[in-house]
Amino acid sequence: MSSPQRQLHFNAFLMCSGHHEAAWRLPESNPFANTDLGHWRDLAQIAERATFDSLFLADGPAVRANPEFRPAGALEPTILLTALAAATSRIGLIATASTTYNEPYNLARRFASLDHVSGGRAGWNIVTTADTASAQNFGLDDRPGHRERYARAAEFVDVSSRLWDSWEDGAELGDKAGGIYADVTRIHRVDYEGRYFRVRGPLNVPRPPQGRPLLVQAGSSQDGRDFAARYAEAIFTAQQTLADGQEFYADMKRRARGLGRDPGQLKILPGIVPVIGSTEAEAHALSDELEELIIPAYGLAQLAKTLEVPPGLLDLDRPLPAEVFGRPLVEGAQSRAQLITDLARRENLTVRQLIGRLGGGRGHRTFTGTPEQVADTIQDWFDRGAADGFNVMPAALPSGLRAFADHVIPIFRRRGLFRTEYTGRTLREHYGLPRPGSQFTPARPRGVPEPVA
Amino acid sequence: MSSPQRQLHFNAFLMCSGHHEAAWRLPESNPFANTDLGHWRDLAQIAERATFDSLFLADGPAVRANPEFRPAGALEPTILLTALAAATSRIGLIATASTTYNEPYNLARRFASLDHVSGGRAGWNIVTTADTASAQNFGLDDRPGHRERYARAAEFVDVSSRLWDSWEDGAELGDKAGGIYADVTRIHRVDYEGRYFRVRGPLNVPRPPQGRPLLVQAGSSQDGRDFAARYAEAIFTAQQTLADGQEFYADMKRRARGLGRDPGQLKILPGIVPVIGSTEAEAHALSDELEELIIPAYGLAQLAKTLEVPPGLLDLDRPLPAEVFGRPLVEGAQSRAQLITDLARRENLTVRQLIGRLGGGRGHRTFTGTPEQVADTIQDWFDRGAADGFNVMPAALPSGLRAFADHVIPIFRRRGLFRTEYTGRTLREHYGLPRPGSQFTPARPRGVPEPVA
Structure with a gap:
């Protein structure tokens, strides 16, 4: 190629035995994968060999799935990713953490620490945590409202950014002979006073x-879009159709531009649950095998929880009841509930069919086909303004990740759309994003000390 | 040996370039060791080769030393220890974390995760965090009072223990064919309602x-002793004299017995800052070299902070002023302040001399001598009822740890007082402590489900 071509980005969204809720029941699956470090190391190394930009772990501080029917409980992501940092050398490591149930000083520090031990590979998927079970693990009866959660999230990220910036680059001098460890004029208190947080720093x-770690966001509600346009550098989004993906992509780039940001520095990665076979028939056989393993009672309970309706309102063999349409927005996962009701209505699905469709990825787009077909749909969205890359969510792990790595990635390499080896060392470099300067780096002359401790 | 002999336990207390405040200025030192993973890996591997029971990181959520004069800022301990878990296979990993500035659900989960990824090597040094700077990073003007902090700590540990116990052993069935992932009668809500915390669990x-992770405690105030007698399985303590060490040892074992605990399951490890040379002269030369590198202004400021007096009250060339004696107890680090004023009075030290004595270990006992002399004083305390082992705090790192590992450890092996190889796999096994059962494991018959999610 003579001129550099726009390149795809791929994030490997890892989840235990896979994104399909019944994947743990496949003959190949290790049902205890969730706490098996060997399993996670294997996944990380498959993704790194395929030069994925990053791998990613979702999270919430509660048991959310019913452990009777699906592996529940997961290692805390910053811990697990630190362990995976030691097993890899280049791939980015993105951990989900809640702004509602953490304190900025602690969390900013953990991400700074992960960034140090990984040599610049840390990313933070910022979530506000929509469920009630989490709230009840932190002394609350119910979660704070949607808007309230996002207001707190905005303060949280502002404080965190100040904390990451509080040591300017090069503040540590290490002057042994002079007995000066650091230039304290370059280490700053942050003195943040907001509605939710007061933090002195540094x-x-x-x-x-x-x-700073790479900032990622996944909410697609109006509050979520406002937040992402301001803070996110990458967005993981659930979009079922090309048209919806294009609308979202254009809207987010427009919002970023409206805030004076370079829209190229906001990368948009829709989720895709690829179910891959060497022939279409083989892919559909795998899809059928997974669907047959679904436990309907489980799927129905999860659906009721997301839609925030009593499970008794749903009947497996009928469409969604009228009550779930046209309601006020739920206080929980707004955009996800909307996406599910849209899908049910668009395709006129019974609850059982809807559960089958959702089994793969809780509202993310499932695509079943050959490697070429998977590659073609990804490229179609990439070429037609719906994606800068994809959040790859294998239905079953490790097999689905290996299939993508071994059979889909090479297609993009042949097409000149994806790297054949890492050219950068940091997660930001993989995504083509700049390293931000410290907001405290001044134009003022040095030498006027501030008290820091 | 025909009958098993009581064995020493050794913990390697790691700190950047060493416990001596001027160690970073030694020619051998890497002044940027604090964020250099290679440095920490090196230390962990030296300690593991010497079959130390554990390594340990102190911590607090604030910049506490003045970074002008000493390396300040440290990677968060659960993150750093996770990275070190990957570089080792047997040694225990003890992280300090504050009960005042964390939430039990988050912290219990991080320690459970560290225990999983390390294969059972996690320990938690429970601290209440005495300084004001930390409070100001969490929205407070000042720290809570001493008694208040310990009351919160007690609830924190109670909640955490329930959370660790909330999945009984073997609750995960992984029954793929039957579609039953876990026996939900063995996964429990904790439904904790206390004065400080309400946590639903599991x-x-x-x-x-x-x-559960090994529980460690280090406070030696009355509140600290009460707390440790109830909760701690190992105590890191600062004792300057054999008599003080014996008093503390006997008192703690008595308190544990009084609470119905087996006193053998409470291990007491005084701190020692060994300054080791192949001859006495060499050891004293190293000690002098370190003392000459002390920056008096720094030592004075730190001393004033611990004693909670204005720095202007202290004069380098005079004894501590009368005001610091016989005051009411400080709200901060009570026992440490007491130990320092006792030391100054006992030895009639000027402030400058006191700073020199404290430079090595902030109130921990410094011992300068040959490997045999270091071994002898350790064994003396061990034989005479002042210690079950020692918290080894090398003045300079890695050299001081290497000297202890290469020259002191072999003496104890020859004397039959320390292991020559690891016999256990977990931290609890190294310390000879049992694995606790879950408090939820009932005598009741199985099969009555409780709702968990």
Whole structure:
């Protein structure tokens, strides 16, 4: 190629035995994968060999699935990703963490620490945590409202950014002879006073290799879009159709531009649950096998929870009842509930059919086909303004990730759309995003000390 | 040996370039060790080769030392220890974390996760965090009072223990054919309602390999002793004299017995800062070299902070002023302040001399001598009822740890007082402590489900 071509980005969204809720029941699956470090190491190394930009772990501070029917409980993501940092050398490591149930000082520090130990590979998927079970693990009867959660999230990220910036680059001098460890004029209190947080600072970790971890966001509600346009550098989004994907893509880039940001520095990655076979028939056989393993009672309970209706309102062999349409927005996962009711209506699905469709990825788009077909639909969205890359959510793990890595990635490499080896060392470099400067780096002359401790 | 002999336990207390405040200025030191993973890996591997029971990181959520004069800022301990778990296979990993500035659900989960990824090597040094700077990073003007902090700590540990126990052993069935992932009668809500915390549970991590992480405590105030007698399985303590060490040892074992605990299951490890040379002269030369590198202004400020007096009250060339004696107890680090004023009075030290004595270990006992002399004083305390082992705090790192590992450990092996190889796999096994059962494991018959999610 003579001129550099726009490149795809791929994130490997890892989940235990896979995104399909019944994947743990496949003959190949290790049902205890959730706490088996060997399983996770294997996944991370498959993704790194395929030069994925990053891998990613979702999270919430509660048992959310019913453990009777599906593996529940997961290692805390910053811990697990630190363990995976040691098993890899280049791939980015994106952990989900809640702004509603953490304190900025602690969390900013953990991400700074992960960025240090991984050599600049940390990313933070910022979530506000929509469920009630989580609230009840933190002294609350119910979650805060949707808007309230996002207001707190905005403050949380503002404080965190100040903390990451609080040590300017090069503040540590290490002047042994002079007995000066650091230039304290370059280490700053943050003195944040907001509605939710008061934080003095500075952070007790020197500025991390990436300056700040990569900031990722996944909510697609109006509050979520406002938030993402301001703060996110990458968005993981659930979009079922090309048209919806294009609308979302254009809207987010427009919002970013409206805030004075370079829209190229906001990467949009829709989720895809690829179910891959060497022939179409083989792919559909795998899809059928997974669907047959679904436990309807489980799927129905999860659906009722997302839609925030009593399970008794849903009948497996009838369409969604009228009550779930046209209601006020739920306080929980707004955009996900909307996407599910839209899908049910668009395709006129019974509850059982809807559960089958959702089994693969809880509202993310499932695509069943050959490697070429998977590659073609990804490229179609990429070429037609719906994606800068994809959040790859294998239905079963490790097999689905291996199939994507071994059979889909090579297609994009042949097409010149994806790297054949890592050219950068940091997660930001993989996504083509700049390293931010410290907001405290001044034009003022040096030498006027501020008290920091 | 025909009958098993009581064995020493050794914990390697790691700190950046060493416990001596001027260690970073030594020619051998890497002044940027605090964020250099290679440095920490090196230390962990030295300690593991010497079959130390554990390594340990102190911590607090604030910049506490003045970074102008000493490396400040440190990677968060659960993250750093996870990275070190990957570089080792047997040694225990003890992280300090604050009960005042964390939430039990988050912290219990991180320790459970560290225990899983390390194969049962996690320990938690429970601290209440005495300083004001930390409070100001969490929305408070000042720290809570001493008694208040310990009351919260007690609830915190109670909640955490329930969370670790909330999945009984073997709750995960992984029955693929039957479609039953877990026996939900063995996964429990904790429904804790206390003065400080309300937590519903269950934890979202299956029960960790050790059941619970090893619980360690270091406070020696009256509140600290009460707390440790109830909860701690190992105590890291600062004792300057054999008599004080014996008093503390006997008192703690008596308190544990009084609470119905087996006193053998409470291990007491005083701190020692060994400054080791192949001859006495060499050891004293190293000690002098370190003392000459002390920056008096720094030592004075730190001393004033611990004693909670204005720095202006202290004069380098005079004894501590009368005001610091016989005051009411400080709200911060009570026992440490007491130990320092006792030391100054006992030895009639000027402030400058006191700073020199404290430079090595902030109130821990410094011992300068040959490997045989270091071994002899350790064995003396061990034989005479002052210690079950020692918390080894090398003045300079890695050299001081290497000297202890290469020259002191072999002496104890020859004397039959320390293991020559690991016999257990978990931290609890190294310390000879049992794996606790889950408090939820009932005598009742199985099969009555409780709702968990």
